[in-house]
Amino acid sequence: MSNTGQCPVMHGANTTAEQTPAAWWPKSLNLDILHQHDVKTNPLGVDFSYRHALKSLDVAALKKDLHAFMTDSQDWWPADWGHYGGLMIRMAWHAAGSYRIADGRGGAATGNQRFAPLNSWPDNVNLDKARRLLWPIKKKYGNALSWADLIVLAGTVAYESMGLPAYGFAFGREDIWHPEKDIYWGSETEWLAPSDNDKSRYSGERDLENPLAAVMMGLIYVNPEGVDGQPDPLKTAHDVRVTFARMAMNDEETVALTAGGHTVGKCHGNGDAAKLGAAPEAAELHEQGMGWMNHSSRAIGRDTVSSGLEGAWTTHPTQWDNGYFYLLLTYDWALKKSPAGAWQWEPVDIKEEDKPVDVEDASIRQNPIMTDADMALKMDPEYRKISERFYKDPAYFADVFARAWFKLTHRDLGPKSRYIGPDVPTESLIWQDPIPDGPRNINANAIKADIAKTGLSISELVSTAWDSARTYRDSDKRGGANGARLRLSPQKDWLGNEPERLQKVLSALTPIAAQHGASVADVIVLAGNYGIEQAAHATNVTVQVPFSAGRGDATVEMTDAESFEPLEPVHDGFRNWLKDDFAVSAEELLLDRAQLMGLTAWEMTALVGGMRVLGCNHGGHEAGVFTDRVGILSTDFFVNLTDMAYRWKPTGKNSYDIVSRATGEKRWSATRVDLVFGSNSVLRAYAEVYAQDDNQQKFINDFVAAWTKVMNADRFDLVS
Missing domain, CATH: 1.10.420.10 (Peroxidase, domain 2)
Known part of the structure; x- marks a missing residue:
């Protein structure tokens, strides 16, 4: 047998999807979800601590560099109006905006926008350019600055550079090093599939499947052209309300974020979208990880195509002002098609001085535009009330937006105790699930001796401690035993917590906590530990379960009961x-x-x-x-x-x-x-x-x- 022309290498690295065990045996349980983010994937090694590395970060110098970066336009991807603010805000927004409260997954806290599928989502067209523009800054600050932190900080500094004081910023987001396999983004088999396809995420009267928040596969939020690409602001208002609620945003925060996000920057659709090349994950080798390249025409500056819509929302798109509400509420708007063929709203009989200037030639003025979601803020009755209130009180709008932006970009970072840096706000916010510090100098052995006298069974002790701790989600660092919210609504009434058994155990443990000056949270954990120690001793094995005091007891006032409902175990x-x-x-x-x-x-x-x-x-x-x-x-x-x-x-x-x-x-x-x-x-x-x-x-x-x-x-x- 001839071996001529045969490659001597076993092509394991190139195994196709059809050759995997999951393809051969599709009913086999795939454990990969538990094996991802292995230490072997991290090039920084097991001894690297990002929290420690952050101590060497010169935050003032970094922010100075970012401010300078915003107006230092690079020829290979020039800034609109000479300012990268709009692009950086979109990048940070789309990183943070993938978060959903149902399972805490998504968000900006891991830098996952660098990897598939997010790096190739249709809604993220050209955000690969935003990250490449930032590379010199990431290169300069190295391991002391994660991509995850840099992406969010760039958006926050962008607002500062355009005139909006930041509410605050926290470092502490640690990068992952390969695509996440644990996030369910929907069952669709094609990008931007309409809701009437055979794998729709909708049922009933436009009921969106849990835990999803976006309306289509490949979108961060809603379709800017309207439901399934058909303009209808009132229908879009429904989608907007559901989507933002699934990010734990109320109506006021929703209007503020939509308006504030569209106060600066622009949409890009001045060209033929069909000429765009493959997304980053499918791009040719020589594109070096950049996607949507158009080599047939200029395709940068005013000729850029991203969303397909074309135009700015405001008269001065590099300034924080109240121009968004002025244009939205002052003018009538009519449907038109962008050069790329996308539906957008444009003003009727707008004054010439209210038009934004062209991104490259200030002598030319262009029509501003609104998306269907923008028009929803004008046409939905509740959104309209909020929009008019913001229009009349710009300072209030700026404050609500700054706080909502902070919430958007920090929600999945976890509790305030994980925040690092000089710009961390001193105020504790209810969505941060605040917990007071608990006593640390307690006598654990004396407490366990009193627990032994209660007559509670091992299963009652262990089950209660487990139920208290199992709500923890590593996705957004919410839940857990600290705070003992098991005592409070809604957790005390959850079916999964067996309310009758729970109250029996809490009735026995709460007086013990008071007697010893300990938190109930610590005593619940100690009770579970004691039960395990006794169960191990029965096998003739002596073991002491490690315990660290210091958990606190949250109060009703510290608990946003509605936001805890998604943590209920089913x-x-x-x-x-x-x-x-x-x-x-x-x-x-x-x-x-x-x-x-x-x-x-x-x-x-x-x-x-x-x-x-x-x-x-x-x-x-x-x-x-x-x-x-x-x-x-x-x-x-x-x-x-x-x-x-x-x-x-x-x-x-x-x-x-x-x-x-x-x-x-x-x-x-x-x-x-x-x-x-x-x-x-x-x-x-x-x-x-x-x-x-x-x-x-x-x-x-x-x-x-x-x-x-x-x-x-x-x-x-x-x-x-």
Whole structure:
């Protein structure tokens, strides 16, 4: 056999999608969501601390450089009117605007705009140029400045340079190093698919699928031309209201952000969009990661094509002023098509002096424009009231916008304790989920001794501590045990928290906290730790679960109850509970929850096995409790799951019986979440480790480590 012309390299790096295990076996559980952002992907190494690196950042020099950058136009991508402010604001806005409150995913806190799919979304056309323009600044400040922080700071400084004082700014966003696989952006198979296609994100009377916020695949918010590209400001108003609400913005914040974002800069559609090349992820090698290139015409300056709409919103697009509301409310507007063929609104009989000048030739004036979303602020009755109030009181508008911009760009950074830098506002805002500092000098052993006297069971203690901590989301750093909001509405009434059992436990633990001068939050965690220590001791293993005092107790006044509603658990595989039937499997929901909590696959495995034998199932049901020694931290879940003396019989959509092969007698019951640890090859490998005769101690150690990680996930004060 001839080898002529054959490449000697195995092409594993070029494996096509059709050759992956997921393509061959599509029903196989994909654990990649728990394996992403491995330390191996980070070129800065495991010892690098961005928080430490930030201490060397010269913030004053950085801001001075950014101010100078705004008006230092680079020939390869010239600034409109000689000012990059509009472009930088759009970049920061589109980074932060991908956030949604339902699962806390998206947002600007990871610098994910650099990677697919966001770097190639149709709504992000030419934002790759914005980041390349900033490269000299990133290069200069190096590891002391993340891309994530730089992107948001550039937008904030842009506003400052155009006359809007910033409410504040915080550093602390740490870059990721490869695309995120954990974010569901929609089921559509094509960009900008209309809502009547077969994979629409809408149902009923324009009900948008959770957790999505944008109206189409590839958009940050709404379609600027109107619903499905058909102008109708009142219909668009509905989309705007839903989209911004899913970012935790009220009507006033929505109007302020829309108007403030469109007070400066312009849309670009002065050309043929069909001439644009591929997006960055599909661009040719020689384009060096830049997309949407047009090599057939000039395609820069006044001839740029981005959104397809063409024109500025205001008379002076490089100045912060009240010109947006002046034009919107003073003139009548009519529908027209941009040179690129996009629907836009243009004023009727506008005064020549109210027209903005051309971006390259100040002797030429062009019509301003409005999008369908802008017209919604004029035509929707509630938005109109707010718009008129802002028009009459420019100072109030500026203040509301500055605060809303700060919220937009910091919402996913987490609580105020994670903020770094000289411009962090002193004011605590309710959307930051403020929590007072808790006592640190408490006698943990004395508290545990009193907990032992309550007569509460191990499962009651452990389940309560778990329910308190499991709300934590690493996506936007919300939730967790700190604050003990389990005591408050709405959490105290959540079905997943078993309100009757919860009140029984809180009634016993709250007086103990008061007696010892401790926070209830700390006592709840200590109670769970005590339960685990007792369960481990029953296996003849002595272990002390690590504990760090200092959690505080939030008050009703510190709690935005409405914004906590999306944190309500409707499933919890760790406690073997599903509130309803879901379109995805129970095991996929478990992975989603584990990923949001920041857990690895082996940590998830250890926790599930331990929670089962401790009897922590929701409602005390028996599924998955593969042991006769409930309340003992044994490896029985894994031992009996992997025991070939049994076979597994489906009895329903999410229920199974484990029966003896010899007698056919039912031994245990199970759910999909239980059996996936035996069926999935990776999870079975972990389960077999814990089922080994020599790994009882290892299992307890791993369970305790994973448990402590969950309990401390929101203790940002413990991070150096």
